[in-house]
Structure formats: C-alpha cells, structure tokens
Amino acid sequence: MRAVQFQEYGGPEVLGVGQAPEVHPGPGQVRVQVRASSVNPLDWKLRAGYMAQGKPLTSPGIVGFDASGVVDEIGEGVDDVAVGDDVFGLGSATAADQALLEVYARKPASVDWAVAAAAGVAAETSIRAFDLVGVTAGSTVLVDGGAGGVGAVAVQIAVARGATVIATAGPDNQDYLREIGATAVEYGAGVADRVRAVAPDGVDAVFDVAGKTPVADLLSLVREPAQVVTIARFDAGDSGIQLTTGRAATAGQALAETAALLENGALVIKVQTFPFSRAAEAHQISQSGHVRGKLVLIPES
Known part of the structure; x- marks a missing residue:
C-alpha cells in the first residue's frame, strides 16, 4: 500500500509517498480504506524527530493520527461496526491507503470525508x-x-x-x-x-x-x-x-459526541485538502502556525 512517509528525520522536504506493508487489525481495532487523513502538529513533531528521544530512525516513519474511511477488516472483539461501515477516528500511521483505527465512531452520511478526518484529534x-x-x-x-x-x-x-x-x-x-x-x-x-x-x-x-x-x-x-x-x-x-497529552480513556465517547455535533451542524470545520503527493506542503503550512481550520491529506486514486 502507499503511505506518506519519511526515511530520515527532518523538515517537510523529507516526506514522500512510498510503499509500506499491509496492516491488519488487532483486538479492538478496525482497518479502513482511508478516504482522508488530517495533519496535526503531532505529525510534524514526529517527522522532525522530536518524539524520538535521540534514537535513530530504523524504518520508514508514516505520519497521520486520525482518518476517515470504510471499514474493510475488523479485529477480535469488535461488534459495534461491520465491514462496509463508514467511520472516522484515531490511530497512527493513518496517512496511507489503509490504516488501523483504535478509537472510532460512525461517520454521519451527511458529513464529508475530509471534514470527518479533520475532526478526530482536534x-x-x-x-x-x-x-x-x-x-x-x-x-x-x-x-x-x-x-x-x-x-x-x-x-x-x-x-x-x-x-x-x-x-x-x-x-x-x-x-x-x-x-x-x-x-x-x-x-x-x-x-x-x-x-x-x-x-x-x-x-x-x-x-x-x-x-x-x-x-x-x-x-x-x-x-x-x-x-x-x-x-x-x-x-x-x-x-x-x-x-494534557495523549488520549483519554473516554475518547470513544468524545468521538460519539463529535459525530452528533457534526451531524446537527453545531460543529463546522473548514478544511484545505492536499493529495498525498503534496504532504510536504501541508506540513510546511501546519508548522508555520498560521492555519485557519484543518489541513487534510487525500489518497490519490
């Protein structure tokens, strides 16, 4: 599968689209065919090596911590969604053709894929x-x-x-x-x-x-x-x-609340979309600190 990745730590220019191994869900996870993945400050901190604690990069890093997509495989214990359902949620290495979501909610049919992807982490x-x-x-x-x-x-x-x-x-x-x-x-x-x-x-x-x-x-x-x-x-x-850092134990409830707000129009997210091949540009804008709304990466067909 294709993924937005980096072979070394550095600035936005180290990002590119490359091949990555296919992933499969573990207990409680779902795999989605990604429709969109948003850019968060955590992404460029990961890419720049700020989270590496001085350790070298031993394999390509894949960015992305939230996504929207269609469930195509479910892990053990998952009984609240099924293959074919539209969802959005939180995971890691989500800027890829396929991604594993650890926390998720159903995407309202009226909500655009890019908007749903933009909602997760924020x-x-x-x-x-x-x-x-x-x-x-x-x-x-x-x-x-x-x-x-x-x-x-x-x-x-x-x-x-x-x-x-x-x-x-x-x-x-x-x-x-x-x-x-x-x-x-x-x-x-x-x-x-x-x-x-x-x-x-x-x-x-x-x-x-x-x-x-x-x-x-x-x-x-x-x-x-x-x-x-x-x-x-x-x-x-x-x-x-x-x-506060990390993810709360109540993250699932938070995403359910978010889905309801998106569906009833109480939460409207302005998005700028970029194809995976322009991820470096999106990261550069994010890192500038002057963003209105959210930046979202879209897989190229």
Missing part, C-alpha cells in the same frame, strides 16, 4: 481539555489560539455545551472567530487586559492551545491555576496549570 483533544476544567452550560471559557485546527473546533464545542466563549487570534481571524460563536480578541502583548475588558470578572476556564501567552497572564484570568489547561505548554513547571 475534537478529542478539545473535549478532553474541557472535561478536565469542567466547561459546561453557563461557563465562561477563554480559548487562547482559537482559529487553528484545534482552537476552532474547541470554540464550537464549548459553544455547543452552552458556554460563553472568548477566543484569541491574529487580526485577520477576528471575523472568523465571531462567525463560529466566540467573542474575538487579538492575541499578543496585553491580551489579558483585552480579555478582562470583555470579561471583567475573569473566566471559569482557559484552554491554552497555542502556548504563546505568558503563563502569568493566563493565571491572572482565573481564580485557581488548575482552571488553566494546556496542550502546548511544556515549560509550565510548578505553576499549577494542567498539561
């Missing part, structure tokens, strides 16, 4: 973060970095939960934030004061997506440090903010 991450800080109806939450792949999904999920959402982005994305239901403020120096101008009593929770605002500024907006959760701040030390 939605599970957002729901995991919001559950940690208790974002529910009536909460006021700041999404710091609200226009990118995770941030825009997070804004809409919080709005769907009944929260009041304030979100930061650059000047070119202020209208976009308002379009998806947030009160928009510009990030950068003085952002905490701009947030307080629209939320004088502070906020109930902060979801730090971008990792660019000083920790002290984020902490100044909440009563307790644990009300700040980050996916990007690995230098927070003993500040008391919550760092």
Whole structure:
C-alpha cells in the first residue's frame, strides 16, 4: 500500500509517498480504506524527530493520527461496526491507503470525508481539555489560539455545551472567530487586559492551545491555576496549570459526541485538502502556525 512517509528525520522536504506493508487489525481495532487523513502538529513533531528521544530512525516513519474511511477488516472483539461501515477516528500511521483505527465512531452520511478526518484529534483533544476544567452550560471559557485546527473546533464545542466563549487570534481571524460563536480578541502583548475588558470578572476556564501567552497572564484570568489547561505548554513547571497529552480513556465517547455535533451542524470545520503527493506542503503550512481550520491529506486514486 502507499503511505506518506519519511526515511530520515527532518523538515517537510523529507516526506514522500512510498510503499509500506499491509496492516491488519488487532483486538479492538478496525482497518479502513482511508478516504482522508488530517495533519496535526503531532505529525510534524514526529517527522522532525522530536518524539524520538535521540534514537535513530530504523524504518520508514508514516505520519497521520486520525482518518476517515470504510471499514474493510475488523479485529477480535469488535461488534459495534461491520465491514462496509463508514467511520472516522484515531490511530497512527493513518496517512496511507489503509490504516488501523483504535478509537472510532460512525461517520454521519451527511458529513464529508475530509471534514470527518479533520475532526478526530482536534475534537478529542478539545473535549478532553474541557472535561478536565469542567466547561459546561453557563461557563465562561477563554480559548487562547482559537482559529487553528484545534482552537476552532474547541470554540464550537464549548459553544455547543452552552458556554460563553472568548477566543484569541491574529487580526485577520477576528471575523472568523465571531462567525463560529466566540467573542474575538487579538492575541499578543496585553491580551489579558483585552480579555478582562470583555470579561471583567475573569473566566471559569482557559484552554491554552497555542502556548504563546505568558503563563502569568493566563493565571491572572482565573481564580485557581488548575482552571488553566494546556496542550502546548511544556515549560509550565510548578505553576499549577494542567498539561494534557495523549488520549483519554473516554475518547470513544468524545468521538460519539463529535459525530452528533457534526451531524446537527453545531460543529463546522473548514478544511484545505492536499493529495498525498503534496504532504510536504501541508506540513510546511501546519508548522508555520498560521492555519485557519484543518489541513487534510487525500489518497490519490
């Protein structure tokens, strides 16, 4: 099968499309014929060797951590989907003709393949973060970095939960934030004061997506440090903010919630699609940090 892979660690230019061994599902997994796979920051961190802990690459690496596709093989113990079902979900090495999904949900028929693929990592991450800080109806939450792949999904999920959402982005994305239901403020120096101008009593929770605002500024907006959760701040030390990485045990429930939001139109994801052969271009855009919505790779027929 074809896969978007790299033979050495490096920049986007090391990516190419090559042959990879066929995969088969283990217990609890499903194999899909991939229709789309999204690009996440985790992909270029993997490609650049940031996750290698100094160890050399011994076999080609394949990017991709979420995908949508048609189930064509099921592993032991799988009884909630069948061969031929349309699904989306989370796995690894998903930017390939075939991929194994470890957590998945049925794709609503009305949802485009690229949009479904774009939802997996971003939605599970957002729901995991919001559950940690208790974002529910009536909460006021700041999404710091609200226009990118995770941030825009997070804004809409919080709005769907009944929260009041304030979100930061650059000047070119202020209208976009308002379009998806947030009160928009510009990030950068003085952002905490701009947030307080629209939320004088502070906020109930902060979801730090971008990792660019000083920790002290984020902490100044909440009563307790644990009300700040980050996916990007690995230098927070003993500040008391919550760092969340990996995948929650409730990821399956998160994807089911995501499927419902996609189906009823409460979650709309803007996507830019690229064929597998242009994966390097998509990675370069992702790594620039100036993305609106999600970048999605499509297998070439």
